Amino acid sequence: MYLKNRCVLVTGGAHRVGKAITMRLAKMGADTIIFTYNSSEEAAKITEYELSEFCPQAMAIRCDQSDISQIRLTMETIKERFGRLDVLVNSASVFLSAKFDTVTEDDWNTVMNVNARGPFFFMQMAAPLMKVNGAGCIINIIDESVQKPALSWIHHGASKSALWNLTKSAAIALAPDIRVNAILPGAVLKPPDWTDERWERNINTIPLRRMGSAEDVCKAVEFIIQSDFVTGQAIVVDGGSTVL
């Protein structure tokens, strides 16, 4: 029960990987779980209900994190309602495909604002609330693409690389009270618009010869929360694909 009496926030926690992380934090004993959603209101209600089975206080907050004022409002709500924050997991992200010569200015701005600027301001605004109790843990869910060019998702790769750099900067800026680490998943959950065939083709690029799962990411989340002497690091959860 590492998270007994702790308050945690997961962005993009209504469904998919973010939901798996949210449920894992509940099972780790967190008393208060807040998660954000943007468009998935129905899924958010279901997750909020499922969480209530495990933890005394569960709360979904709608927050479009491409808008800094909504991030500020979210953090003010947490401060007023709960007065503390112990763990922040930045999981929300957009995954838009575009190549070097096709990326548009609008897509560039959306991807950078949701995937890099939003998580940064969540970290910046979470820090004072974490320092109230002298400790905190921030985990940024990034992407294996920071280790290699992402030719079909060029702005996505740039946004995730920015977040990896910000992770290391924040680890230094917020030490010694707050630890900041990253998880770099490979293929762990099929994008909704991909066919099974397209997804399974990835197996050929994975030395461990299986697709990953949201649970694989959750194990890394749990490891980081428990590892008091780890900051500024990334755990790559990709079955070895980036070593090839």
Ligand SMILES: NC(=O)c1ccc[n+]([C@@H]2O[C@H](COP(=O)([O-])OP(=O)(O)OC[C@H]3O[C@@H](n4cnc5c(N)ncnc54)[C@H](OP(=O)(O)O)[C@@H]3O)[C@@H](O)[C@H]2O)c1
């Ligand atoms: N799935 C994979 O195999 C994989 C691989 C590598 C890295 N990752 C990383 O792991 C994390 C979770 O992956 P996933 O596949 O579960 O992601 P996903 O399906 O793309 O989910 C994205 C989440 O982000 C939220 N989101 C999108 N735009 C938002 C906005 N403007 N404001 C606030 N929230 C917004 C969505 O909320 P709503 O639905 O409520 O709009 C959703 O909960 C992401 O950071 C992703 O980059 C995943």
